[in-house]
Amino acid sequence: MMRNLLNRKEYLILGRRWISKLTVAKDEKSSIRPHIPVMANEVIDFMKPEHKSVFVDMTFGAGGHTERLLQSASDVKIYALDRDPVAYEYAKNMAKKYPGQVIPLLGRFSELPALLKEQKVLPNSIDGFLFDFGCSSMQFDIRERGFSISKDGPLDMRMDGFRCPNQPTAADVLERASEYELARIFKVYGEEQQAKKIAHAIIDARYSFKRLKTTGELARLVESVLDDGFRIDKLGKFAHSATKVFQALRIFVNNELNEINYAILIAEKYLKMSGRIITISFHSLEDTIIKRHISGNITDNMANRSPMRFQNYGKVFENDEIEIITEVPWKMLHKHVLLPSLDEIENNPRSRSAKFRAIARIR
Numbered sequence: 001m002m003r004n005l006l007n008r009k010e011y012l013i014l015g016r017r018w019i020s021k022l023t024v025a026k027d028e029k030s031s032i033r034p035h036i037p038v039m040a041n042e043v044i045d046f047m048k049p050e051h052k053s054v055f056v057d058m059t060f061g062a063g064g065h066t067e068r069l070l071q072s073a074s075d076v077k078i079y080a081l082d083r084d085p086v087a088y089e090y091a092k093n094m095a096k097k098y099p100g101q102v103i104p105l106l107g108r109f110s111e112l113p114a115l116l117k118e119q120k121v122l123p124n125s126i127d128g129f130l131f132d133f134g135c136s137s138m139q140f141d142i143r144e145r146g147f148s149i150s151k152d153g154p155l156d157m158r159m160d161g162f163r164c165p166n167q168p169t170a171a172d173v174l175e176r177a178s179e180y181e182l183a184r185i186f187k188v189y190g191e192e193q194q195a196k197k198i199a200h201a202i203i204d205a206r207y208s209f210k211r212l213k214t215t216g217e218l219a220r221l222v223e224s225v226l227d228d229g230f231r232i233d234k235l236g237k238f239a240h241s242a243t244k245v246f247q248a249l250r251i252f253v254n255n256e257l258n259e260i261n262y263a264i265l266i267a268e269k270y271l272k273m274s275g276r277i278i279t280i281s282f283h284s285l286e287d288t289i290i291k292r293h294i295s296g297n298i299t300d301n302m303a304n305r306s307p308m309r310f311q312n313y314g315k316v317f318e319n320d321e322i323e324i325i326t327e328v329p330w331k332m333l334h335k336h337v338l339l340p341s342l343d344e345i346e347n348n349p350r351s352r353s354a355k356f357r358a359i360a361r362i363r
């Protein structure tokens with residue numbers, strides 16, 4: 001019989017089980033790293049850790065990137081943020097190994113200003129922010145978290161887990177959203193061409209049988225209504241036909257795109273001049289937000305702020321005024337987006353769709 005959503009205790013038991021796999025390992029080779037950090041060499045190359053650098057790892061996960069940063073220079077300090085209570089347990093564990101150097105923070109990007117305030121961290125004081133977007137392997141691998149198509153579990157998908165009991169789960173969205181809303185979610189966040197057809201089938205299912213409760217039930221329903229039994233993704237790999245629907249629900253449930261947009265604004269405020277932001281994104285929706293920030297097409301409630309400032313038709317703008325209006329606080333630290341090497345993709349297939357960007361604050 002399918003398990004219900006996890007409660008606080010169960011989350012922590014699962015988290016600890018994963019952590020013990022890490023800590024009982026006798027040496028680095030035999031240790032099971034539940035999540036292999038993506039493009040970690042590039043992170044070090046562009047973050048350039050130095051003695052006493054201070055970083056915020058915005059997506060701590062299992063701490064792979066954090067640990068590489070700690071090992072790359074002496075006395076590096078890292079504020080280790082994650083919204084996931086299991087990742088927070090990891091961070092607390094790593095803080096024991098690196099006392100005073102890892103400061104675990106439990107919360108979302110949007111909660112960071114309050115968390116930094118508690119730590120008495122001031123604006124303009126951080127050397128670098130790291131973002132490795134998306135889900136961690138342990139979120140995907142623990143079936144009870146409900147992220148995985150291949151592992152049947154309750155349709156949960158909340159990265160925050162028990163932390164925010166009132167936050168709707170994926171099952172709640174499927175039960176409460178209208179057909180139009182569901183189609184919009186699948187189209188916008190999943191870029192799913194057959195969004196309307198799938199939304200229609202979900203509404204039909206509501207009337208004809210019961211609440212969709214498990215990842216397996218949703219995957220089978222989507223499969224049954226689509227003409228293409230399986231799909232080939234952009235990278236030529238086999239993909240389940242429900243992959244885009246799962247991505248869409250996850251992004252929606254966790255409000256991921258608004259979180260990313262806001263996070264870049266927060267990072268700008270807390271970075272020192274010349275401080276860096278590194279982003280590793282896994283689909284175009286994430287990467288587009290980053291590109292908009294880099295180019296000045298900021299998305300906080302507006303697609304592009306610059307034209308709004310030109311709306312005064314009577315005014316003739318001087319060149320330096322135009323420069324101020326269009327200026328962005330960022331400089332790209334490389335010419336084109338960076339991709340993982342073939343070797344890395346072979347060793348860690350999860351890295352295959354990664355896009356890496358590094359920028360520095362110049363204003």
Ligand SMILES: C[S@@+](CC[C@H](N)C(=O)[O-])C[C@H]1O[C@@H](n2cnc3c(N)ncnc32)[C@H](O)[C@@H]1O
Pocket residue numbers: 035036037038058059060061062063064065066081082083084087107108109110132133134135136137159256259260
């Ligand atoms: C891909 S994993 C990071 C893996 C990590 N770099 C490592 O090496 O183990 C992404 C992590 O970001 C967290 N995350 C995603 N969105 C977040 C948000 N808005 N606020 C805080 N954490 C977030 C997820 O819970 C997840 O643990």
